[in-house]
Amino acid sequence: MPASTAHFHTTRPQPERSTRDGDELSQPLEPADLRSFWDKLRPEPSTPLHPDLDIGDLRTLLSTIIHKRANGAVAMELHTQQCCTLYESLDNVRRTKFLHTLAHEFCAPKGKAREAATAYVDATKQSEDYAQTAHLARVLRDSLTPQYTELFDQINRLPNGFAFLVHMRADMLSHIRLVRDDTACRAMSDALMKKLETWIIGTLDLKRITWNSPACTIEKLGQYESVHAVKSWLDVKRRLGSSRRCFGFFHRSVPMEPLVFVWVALTDSISSNVQSILRDREPMENEHDAKCAIFYSINSQPGLSGVDLGNFLIKRVVRVLRADLPNISTFCTLSPLPKFRSWLEQWLTEGLTNPPANIVSTQAAKQLMDLVPEATTWTMALKHIMDSRGWTSDQPTLSAMEPVVLALGAHYLVNVKRSNCAFDPVANFHLRNGACLHRVNWRGNSSYNGLRQSLELMCNYNYVLDRIEHNNERYVRDGTIAVSGDDPYIARAMALNAKL
Secondary structure: OOHHHHHHHHOOOOHHHOOOOOOHHHOEOOHHHHOOHHHHHOOOOOOOOOOOOOHHHHHHHHHHHHOOOOOOHHHHHHHHHHHHHHHHHOOHHHHHHHHHHHHHHOOOOHHHHHHHHHHHHHHHHHOOOHHHHHHHHHHHHHHHOOOHHHHHHHHHOOOOHHHHHHHHHHHHHHHHHHOOOOHHHHHHHHHHHHHHHHHHOOOEEEEEOOOOOOHHHHHHHHHHOOOOOOOEHHHHHHHOOOOEEEEEEEEOOOOOOEEEEEEEEEEOOOOOOOHHHHOOOOOOOOHHHOOEEEEEEEEEOHHHOOOOOHHHHHHHHHHHHHHHOOOOOEEEEOEEOOOHHHHHHHHHHHHOOOOOOOOOOHHHHHHHHHHOOOOOOHHHHHHHHHHOOOHHHOHHHHHHHHHHHHHHHHHHHHHOEEOOEEOOHHHHHHHHOOOEEEEEEOOOOOOHHHHHHHOOOEEEEEOOHHHHHHHHHHHHHHOOOOEOOOOHHHHHHHHHHHHO
16 A cells, blocks of 8 residues: 555544644545545455456356355355455456446346246136246246346345445446446446345434544545535535534445435525535534524435435434524525536527527516627527636626526526426435425536536525425426525526416
8 A cells, every 4th residue: 555545544634733834634635545445454355456357257257156056155155255356356447348248148038038928928818827827927027137136136245245336336337428328237237226225225324424533434525525526634624614514324334434425504594605615714603503504415425326315314414403403494405506507508509599588587688688799689698608718707797697597597497397307407306305496596606617517506495394295295296396485586487387
């Protein structure tokens, strides 16, 4: 292990050194710092790193495990551990070959499934023997079950097997993003996701994460933070400091590594800008004066994508906060709109010459067009400004853009749908959980990532506790979006929605 990496994990920065130049707290978290803590504690594998992967040997090993050809439970466990050790020793290219072999050669055998289906259909037509029909139904079900699920079951029985499978699924998802037409690997990823969902039930512990938590746990906060990047130890310490909270769900087999976690800021009002939270050097002196709990970032391990843990986490955290701080009466998010800009750019391309009416006020449209004299529509003016550089530093442009972007953001959240649900994935998550759409915030995230994703917009979803179940029921049933507050842009979008 490199000395610098070992120092990162074994030495906690000392608070009294925080004012010195070059203080460890202000040093950036390097990629090497974010390696798995557990991988460093695990004994070195006997297999050399990045060995040549013999597909024939791999088939034999997988077949031995999946078809239970090992002699006894101990031998089966050893073969499964050998398979995991081999996988961990591979580089990304060889891991992809491993996953490709598993997904394509150990899926549900088509021939057996076809024979089982024919036998079941024939039996139901020709016989009233319910015992035989039930037996053939089991045979059919088993023939439709991919063979690789047996490997997943065996790995889950190993110590730290659950964590291994979460990381393996993260590799699957990375491969799928690169090779979108690999339907076999996508099906395997979905099958593993369902397994993980089943195994998680009853095995999660809610824990508060503080600056005094183990260093390896705090390290994971930086590694898995995908909304507002963690840049240094000082950044982490601030987010875990006074009037701040972080809670995570931990699997009992991996008690030091959060599967999903949420950052919370305790404030006196509903926050509209995330930089005011992330850079706040003078938080509230007395947490018991706080009136609001702001959930400003929810993250999970990549391998758990699609497993709905955030919903349960928010509800549990609300329960804990109400017990610890009864003065808090508002539970609200400060959330990104991750697909807003990409949707807007496509929408502008389609509607440049004939923009729809009523989304943006006449006055706002005129003010925007005044900035771009050659534009014949407000949509052309908007596209021109978006494509230009430095507009966020020009106050007249910002003033003209504000009402237009806020109106479009509210329209996007309220009226742009996928099937009957909100198109925006974050909006769909919170609305499905029973939250109310509360407010759209101009320049809510002034970082580069905020500009790139959403033209710096953020929004608040308000969890009004006595309305959650009713909101959830209406949203799931017919896509009705509950609203709280008096945001005029949301009100305008809702009125337009009523006319559609």
